[in-house]
Amino acid sequence: MNYGVVDWTLTAAYLLASVGLGIWAKRYVENLAGYMVAGRKVKVSLGIATFVATELGTVTYVYYGELGYVAGFSGFIIGILAMIAYVLVGRTGFIIEGLRRLRVMTIPEFYELRYSRKVRLLGGLILFLGGVLNMGIFLKFDGIFLTEVMGFGQGALVLTMSIMLVIVIAYTILGGMFSIVITDFMQFVVLAFGMLVATIAVFWRVDLTSMSNAVAGTLGTAGVNPFDNPRFGWTFVIWIFVSSLAAGALWQPGTSKALASESPAVAKKVFFWTGLTFAGRAMIPMFWGVAALAFFGPGLPSASAMPKLLGTIVPPGFLGLLVAGMLAASMSTYSAYLLAWSSVLARDVIACTRQEDFSEATTVTITRIVAGVIGVFLLVFGLWYKIPDTAFQYLYVTGAMYTSGALGCVAAGMYWKKANNIGAYASLVMGAAAPAGFLVLEKSRDLLPSWLAFIADVNVAGMLSFFLAALGMIVGSLISQRTSPPKRIAIQEHS
Amino acid sequence: MTTGSVLWLILFSLAALLFFGIALVVAIHGVSDVRALLRSTEDEEEPAKTPAPKR
Numbered sequence: 109m110n111y112g113v114v115d116w117t118l119t120a121a122y123l124l125a126s127v128g129l130g131i132w133a134k135r136y137v138e139n140l141a142g143y144m145v146a147g148r149k150v151k152v153s154l155g156i157a158t159f160v161a162t163e164l165g166t167v168t169y170v171y172y173g174e175l176g177y178v179a180g181f182s183g184f185i186i187g188i189l190a191m192i193a194y195v196l197v198g199r200t201g202f203i204i205e206g207l208r209r210l211r212v213m214t215i216p217e218f219y220e221l222r223y224s225r226k227v228r229l230l231g232g233l234i235l236f237l238g239g240v241l242n243m244g245i246f247l248k249f250d251g252i253f254l255t256e257v258m259g260f261g262q263g264a265l266v267l268t269m270s271i272m273l274v275i276v277i278a279y280t281i282l283g284g285m286f287s288i289v290i291t292d293f294m295q296f297v298v299l300a301f302g303m304l305v306a307t308i309a310v311f312w313r314v315d316l317t318s319m320s321n322a323v324a325g326t327l328g329t330a331g332v333n334p335f336d337n338p339r340f341g342w343t344f345v346i347w348i349f350v351s352s353l354a355a356g357a358l359w360q361p362g363t364s365k366a367l368a369s370e371s372p373a374v375a376k377k378v379f380f381w382t383g384l385t386f387a388g389r390a391m392i393p394m395f396w397g398v399a400a401l402a403f404f405g406p407g408l409p410s411a412s413a414m415p416k417l418l419g420t421i422v423p424p425g426f427l428g429l430l431v432a433g434m435l436a437a438s439m440s441t442y443s444a445y446l447l448a449w450s451s452v453l454a455r456d457v458i459a460c461t462r463q464e465d466f467s468e469a470t471t472v473t474i475t476r477i478v479a480g481v482i483g484v485f486l487l488v489f490g491l492w493y494k495i496p497d498t499a500f501q502y503l504y505v506t507g508a509m510y511t512s513g514a515l516g517c518v519a520a521g522m523y524w525k526k527a528n529n530i531g532a533y534a535s536l537v538m539g540a541a542a543p544a545g546f547l548v549l550e551k552s553r554d555l556l557p558s559w560l561a562f563i564a565d566v567n568v569a570g571m572l573s574f575f576l577a578a579l580g581m582i583v584g585s586l587i588s589q590r591t592s593p594p595k596r597i598a599i600q601e602h603s
Numbered sequence: 604m605t606t607g608s609v610l611w612l613i614l615f616s617l618a619a620l621l622f623f624g625i626a627l628v629v630a631i632h633g634v635s636d637v638r639a640l641l642r643s644t645e646d647e648e649e650p651a652k653t654p655a656p657k658r
Contacts, residue, residue, distance in 0.1 A: 136641065136644045146640070147643075147644060149639075149640050149643050149644070150636070150640065151636040151639060151640070152632075152636070153628070153629045153632035153633040153635075153636045154633050154636035154637055154640065155636075156625070156629045156633075157629050157630075157633045160626075160629075181607065181608060181611035181612075184611050184614065184615065187618060188614070191618075286644075289637075289640070290637060290640075293633050293637055296626070296629070296633070297626075297630045297633075300622075300623065300626035300630070303622075303623075304623060307619065316604065316608075316612060317604055319608070320605055320608035320609075320612075321604075323608060324605050324608070329607070331607075332605060332607025332608060332610075332611060381625060381629075384621050384625060385621065385622045385625050385626070387614075387617075387618035387621065387622075388618040388621055388622025388623070389622065391615045391618045391619065392618070392619055392622065395615055395619075
């Protein structure tokens with residue numbers, strides 16, 4: 109067991125502080141806007157803290173660490189692509205500025221404004237399914253990390269993760285976005301400190317020359333050139349860039365940070381500065397993964413190698429800080445995702461099956477119940493599901509189920525006058541088809557006829573989803589301009 | 604070290620500096636943002652608690 113008394117004390121103190129702060133913040137929630145978008149009063153620094161904390165969970169460290177271990181330095185390209193995409197969204201205000209001006213609380217609300225209530229229902233359902241499937245593996249990877257770092261068995265691990273999840277569910281259900289932004293700030297400071305501790309420990313124990321030699325010896329040029337690496341290549345690079353652009357603008361947990369900002373200008377600044385941290389967000393854990401390759405050599409289970417390294421090289425005492433940092437990262441991610449998906453199911457799916465919206469109080473109550481149910485689902489799903497390919501690719505392909513159709517619907521809805529209902533339906537359905545096909549068919553990859561084998565390639569399925577969504581929107585809209593005339597909305601008037 | 608490794612390590616150093624630099628600035632300025640968020644919410648609550656003046 110790697111974990112000492114000092115480490116336990118630090119971890120317990122952090123968990124108690126999180127719970128206290130999260131529940132204390134509940135007193136500031138007065139209405140639906142307070143619960144879902146913190147009253148739209150979040151300023152730049154707090155916005156960056158909550159955005160970074162949301163997009164950095166323990167699962168992020170594990171899947172990037174895994175990529176560093178199996179792909180060497182060539183995986184670093186993902187960080188560069190994500191940084192360019194998010195900075196571009198922040199600089200131009202692509203989609204997020206319009207959504208913030210319209211004062212929507214969830215992305216599918218835009219579908220009703222621009223298309224129809226039924227498109228909102230369909231878009232909300234796809235977003236919810238893609239989002240919850242995406243989130244389903246988080247707990248499993250948190251488990252791998254904590255098992256390796258703390259040195260516990262699986263039984264203790266399930267207990268630790270369950271306690272953490274109960275704490276997160278409690279303050280998310282009670283305090284909504286208010287509790288999230290306030291706890292996120294504390295969690296951001298703790299997780300950044302934890303990352304610094306881990307990076308210094310890696311520099312201390314693993315020298316750069318041995319890392320370079322390990323990559324060259326194990327992977328050859330595939331370890332430094334992403335276009336030579338069979339996991340990546342041009343399809344992957346284009347897919348990840350388009351996907352990062354779509355996720356930057358349209359991934360509900362992240363976009364909700366723009367919707368909670370005090371103005372459209374603040375939303376753009378939050379995205380710009382957060383975007384600049386995204387290269388480090390990917391490269392730092394990948395660097396730890398490359399260090400694990402140098403330290404242990406190849407052959408370890410890929411997802412466990414990096415956490416095993418940190419559990420080995422970080423000294424007792426500091427290990428408690430590191431685990432507190434990782435728990436902080438997980439809790440901030442769970443809370444934001446729980447609120448995002450539960451608010452989508454409550455407002456955009458359940459409410460849209462009726463003619464009229466629920467009252468604010470009923471919406472908050474439904475959102476709270478759904479958040480609790482999602483929490484239980486995470487525990488069950490996270491324990492039994494076997495992940496195809498690497499975790500990184502699973503997360504991007506489940507994300508693409510929604511983001512591809514959403515990119516077609518929202519981008520065309522904002523910037524193309526001819527976008528209509530039929531185009532929106534086609535875009536949502538066709539965008540979800542390729543990733544859903546991948547998730548189902550890759551389990552029986554060997555039985556597929558040769559002409560359908562391409563769908564079992566995660567990179568092709570991801571790239572195809574964006575192509576099909578765009579095609580669906582363009583063709584669907586153009587052939588039905590007379591039967592389904594486009595609806596117009598004035599984005600400027602709502603600012 | 605190979606040239607490819609050196610290039611990626613230089614990019615990694617810049618990315619890590621940017622990450623931790625922004626984290627430091629945000630950690631310092633974020634405290635006043637949290638205070639402003641809580642203050643503005645409390646200010647909004649106040650008028651509701653004050654009884655309306657009698658005519």
